[in-house]
Amino acid sequence: MLDFKKLFQKSNEEEEGQGLVEYALILFLVAVVVIAILILLGPQIGSVFSAVTKGLS
16 A cells, blocks of 8 residues: 655655755855955945045044
């Protein structure tokens, strides 16, 4: 006789693994976008911090 609980447990485990992979891909893409923005805007952000430190001293 088929045990439907075991069949559904296997599919749930596979879906959990798939969900983890999707979250990892999203996290990776967000990290790539943040790094790209920091590379493009890095000098401007650095000049803002320099101006703030000069203003404080």
